[in-house]
Amino acid sequence: MRTKDDEKQKSIKNAVIKLILERGFHGTSISKIAKLAGISPATVYIYYENKEEMMRDIYEEYAYEVFEIIQKRVTSNLTGEQLIEIILYEYYYYIMRNRETFHFTEQFSNCPSLQKGCNTLKVPTSLNNILSSYKERGILIDYKNENIWALLIYPIKAIALNSTGYEISDKAILREMVTIIQNSLLL
Amino acid sequence: MRTKDDEKQKSIKNAVIKLILERGFHGTSISKIAKLAGISPATVYIYYENKEEMMRDIYEEYAYEVFEIIQKRVTSNLTGEQLIEIILYEYYYYIMRNRETFHFTEQFSNCPSLQKGCNTLKVPTSLNNILSSYKERGILIDYKNENIWALLIYPIKAIALNSTGYEISDKAILREMVTIIQNSLLL
Amino acid sequence: MRTKDDEKQKSIKNAVIKLILERGFHGTSISKIAKLAGISPATVYIYYENKEEMMRDIYEEYAYEVFEIIQKRVTSNLTGEQLIEIILYEYYYYIMRNRETFHFTEQFSNCPSLQKGCNTLKVPTSLNNILSSYKERGILIDYKNENIWALLIYPIKAIALNSTGYEISDKAILREMVTIIQNSLLL
Amino acid sequence: MRTKDDEKQKSIKNAVIKLILERGFHGTSISKIAKLAGISPATVYIYYENKEEMMRDIYEEYAYEVFEIIQKRVTSNLTGEQLIEIILYEYYYYIMRNRETFHFTEQFSNCPSLQKGCNTLKVPTSLNNILSSYKERGILIDYKNENIWALLIYPIKAIALNSTGYEISDKAILREMVTIIQNSLLL
DNA sequence: CATGAATGAGGTTTCATTCAT
DNA sequence: AATGAATGAAACCTCATTCAT
Numbered sequence: 001m002r003t004k005d006d007e008k009q010k011s012i013k014n015a016v017i018k019l020i021l022e023r024g025f026h027g028t029s030i031s032k033i034a035k036l037a038g039i040s041p042a043t044v045y046i047y048y049e050n051k052e053e054m055m056r057d058i059y060e061e062y063a064y065e066v067f068e069i070i071q072k073r074v075t076s077n078l079t080g081e082q083l084i085e086i087i088l089y090e091y092y093y094y095i096m097r098n099r100e101t102f103h104f105t106e107q108f109s110n111c112p113s114l115q116k117g118c119n120t121l122k123v124p125t126s127l128n129n130i131l132s133s134y135k136e137r138g139i140l141i142d143y144k145n146e147n148i149w150a151l152l153i154y155p156i157k158a159i160a161l162n163s164t165g166y167e168i169s170d171k172a173i174l175r176e177m178v179t180i181i182q183n184s185l186l187l
Numbered sequence: 188m189r190t191k192d193d194e195k196q197k198s199i200k201n202a203v204i205k206l207i208l209e210r211g212f213h214g215t216s217i218s219k220i221a222k223l224a225g226i227s228p229a230t231v232y233i234y235y236e237n238k239e240e241m242m243r244d245i246y247e248e249y250a251y252e253v254f255e256i257i258q259k260r261v262t263s264n265l266t267g268e269q270l271i272e273i274i275l276y277e278y279y280y281y282i283m284r285n286r287e288t289f290h291f292t293e294q295f296s297n298c299p300s301l302q303k304g305c306n307t308l309k310v311p312t313s314l315n316n317i318l319s320s321y322k323e324r325g326i327l328i329d330y331k332n333e334n335i336w337a338l339l340i341y342p343i344k345a346i347a348l349n350s351t352g353y354e355i356s357d358k359a360i361l362r363e364m365v366t367i368i369q370n371s372l373l374l
Numbered sequence: 375m376r377t378k379d380d381e382k383q384k385s386i387k388n389a390v391i392k393l394i395l396e397r398g399f400h401g402t403s404i405s406k407i408a409k410l411a412g413i414s415p416a417t418v419y420i421y422y423e424n425k426e427e428m429m430r431d432i433y434e435e436y437a438y439e440v441f442e443i444i445q446k447r448v449t450s451n452l453t454g455e456q457l458i459e460i461i462l463y464e465y466y467y468y469i470m471r472n473r474e475t476f477h478f479t480e481q482f483s484n485c486p487s488l489q490k491g492c493n494t495l496k497v498p499t500s501l502n503n504i505l506s507s508y509k510e511r512g513i514l515i516d517y518k519n520e521n522i523w524a525l526l527i528y529p530i531k532a533i534a535l536n537s538t539g540y541e542i543s544d545k546a547i548l549r550e551m552v553t554i555i556q557n558s559l560l561l
Numbered sequence: 562m563r564t565k566d567d568e569k570q571k572s573i574k575n576a577v578i579k580l581i582l583e584r585g586f587h588g589t590s591i592s593k594i595a596k597l598a599g600i601s602p603a604t605v606y607i608y609y610e611n612k613e614e615m616m617r618d619i620y621e622e623y624a625y626e627v628f629e630i631i632q633k634r635v636t637s638n639l640t641g642e643q644l645i646e647i648i649l650y651e652y653y654y655y656i657m658r659n660r661e662t663f664h665f666t667e668q669f670s671n672c673p674s675l676q677k678g679c680n681t682l683k684v685p686t687s688l689n690n691i692l693s694s695y696k697e698r699g700i701l702i703d704y705k706n707e708n709i710w711a712l713l714i715y716p717i718k719a720i721a722l723n724s725t726g727y728e729i730s731d732k733a734i735l736r737e738m739v740t741i742i743q744n745s746l747l748l
Numbered sequence: 749c750a751t752g753a754a755t756g757a758g759g760t761t762t763c764a765t766t767c768a769t
Numbered sequence: 770a771a772t773g774a775a776t777g778a779a780a781c782c783t784c785a786t787t788c789a790t
Contacts, residue, residue: 026213110293521716756785
């Protein structure tokens with residue numbers, strides 16, 4: 001028998017992300033995915049039980065990616081300023097480097113019918129542990145974690161999505177935002 | 188008859204928003220809309236040229252609504268604290284009161300194919316003028332407007348979307364967020 | 375608006391019966407039906423909610439037809455011999471005249487998955503009343519109705535389905551069967 | 562290995578019959594059969610050339626089973642009453658014991674496309690010989706064999722298929738039917 | 749012998765839109 | 770203006786079968 005082809009699954013994923021970005025969810029059909037991936041529509045169903053499961057699987061693969069990246073760059077011996085700077089920069093440049101997958105996950109998390117049965121995105125515990133450690137050491141103000149993450153992530157999303165494309169002004173905005181967040185969260 | 192028409196158009200809009208929330212974009216078809224609105228599919232095409240135009244029209248009607256509401260509550264004789272508190276509270280409770288239309292517009296603004304030909308959401312000039320006025324009077328720190336709005340709006344979105352449903356903890360989170368934003372934006 | 379076309383519905387029914395007879399249930403697809411009826415597959419769904427409902431509807435239309443025909447020919451002033459002769463002959467020639475619809479209904483009643491939700495065929499009350507009347511008058515032996523119908527109908531089915539096509543021998547067989555049944559059911 | 566093969570083929574057959582009963586012909590696919598039989602779809606094609614041949618093979622295996630059973634129980638030294646009683650009872654209880662295979666064969670024999678190339682069911686010669694023997698001895702009335710079999714088999718089918726499930730009334734109906742048939746066929 | 753991967757063909761159904769009244 | 774009928778195109782998915790191991 002033939003063995004399952006990782007390349008093939010990868011090309012399905014790429015096709016999904018490309019199409020979602022270009023044409024949105026409705027506009028991304030199995031046959032279009034298959035055509036772009038260079039396989040038969042029927043083959044998709046060897047790798048995924050149905051369209052919904054396929055979307056969820058790909059979503060969950062990418063949804064946590066950014067947190068994993070951040071996690072790798074963050075350690076407990078950073079200053080508070082460094083901690084915030086790294087998180088914000090990493091998040092910002094992740095979006096810029098991965099506009100496609102980022103848009104994909106954003107669309108997904110705004111579509112209630114797709115999210116059904118799909119764990120809503122949670123910040124990994126280990127990252128919350130780091131926050132706790134900085135709070136205990138009196139570096140980070142003792143705000144609720146929900147609010148801290150809302151401040152670390154969402155404003156960055158806003159400026160990344162509205163990015164002008166002019167590198168100089170983008171950098172200035174990001175630079176300023178880092179300062180604002182540092183001032184608001186550090187003692 | 189003028190009245191009749193307006194009623195019909197209104198019932199189309201309501202049907203669209205209800206269906207989008209319940210079943211997402213795919214899952215919202217002309218015939219379902221027509222059935223829910225109590226009219227014939229063909230009648231939809233008397234009011235809108237096609238589906239896309241219909242969606243865009245409804246989107247634009249609701250996208251600015253929240254800013255209009257905020258604008259009405261904001262005047263130049265508020266203290267900085269009041270200004271920020273009002274914007275944040277109004278935005279938060281708008282989302283809570285209008286989850287349906289809010290989700291609709293959020294989905295829309297994340298779907299590239301729908302947004303085509305549809306002005307991306309911009310904060311109205313009058314609101315930017317108010318920011319300028321507070322900056323000039325030395326009340327608001329002179330950050331870039333992009334960043335100020337990113338801070339006034341996006342963290343609130345985050346906490347509104349993650350709302351637990353328990354009023355007490357929701358209120359505490361919101362209360363704290365207001366304080367944080369006040370501290371970070373006011374001199 | 376266009377009005378629903380009875381001709382169209384009739385041609386759908388004919389197509390269904392023809393195809394079922396030629397190729398069985400599996401082998402009778404909506405698109406084949408539509409092609410044979412000269413309409414679009416989508417149009418079928420204007421007349422029937424889905425395939426199952428379509429099949430059931432057509433089945434129920436024809437399943438009772440034979441009983442209606444028998445009913446019209448049967449009155450209470452017949453002798454016992456005449457009663458049985460008429461029922462058997464009518465049933466036999468109905469099958470011969472309507473092989474297509476008969477086969478259709480037979481297949482249907484043997485397919486458990488199709489019958490689900492479809493009243494199993496029952497002999498109409500009025501016919502049962504006639505049996506009762508003949509029993510009360512001491513013409514028909516007082517057997518259970520289930521058994522009487524099993525004898526009036528099923529052996530005829532057998533010989534109609536195995537019909538050789540040679541009219542002379544077919545007639546002789548039928549003639550003999552009438553005698554047998556008369557002898558077994560009449561006092 | 563011989564044993565292994567036979568087991569596999571048997572498990573295919575069981576899967577087919579189970580699925581046919583549960584979900585009808587359409588609804589019984591090679592892959593479902595394979596899954597239920599615990600083998601690969603491709604393996605089915607080692608045992609059968611294609612789906613049609615598989616169905617026919619299984620049909621022919623079971624179609625004659627009931628006659629074989631009857632044959633074993635019938636000998637020439639029975640009285641006429643016993644002969645008829647035994648045939649009717651054996652047939653009835655065969656259906657009750659083997660509803661699955663019985664339904665399978667019934668469906669098959671009503672589906673023209675499946676029957677193609679498949680000998681239509683004929684009563685085995687040896688059983689016809691027995692009828693002849695009883696006729697010659699003046700026990701059985703000299704009706705045509707077609708009619709005798711139509712009376713021995715088809716009314717029983719009717720009452721077995723309409724079985725109420727209440728053993729007492731079922732038994733009474735069967736008991737009565739035996740008497741009727743005995744009276745109508747015996748001198 | 750046995751397998752899971754692969755697929756073209758086709759299944760049922762819904763879609764956005766137009767037609768005829 | 771308003772409608773239900775009508776439809777070509779396309780949606781998702783399964784099928785019987787073959788391929789490569």
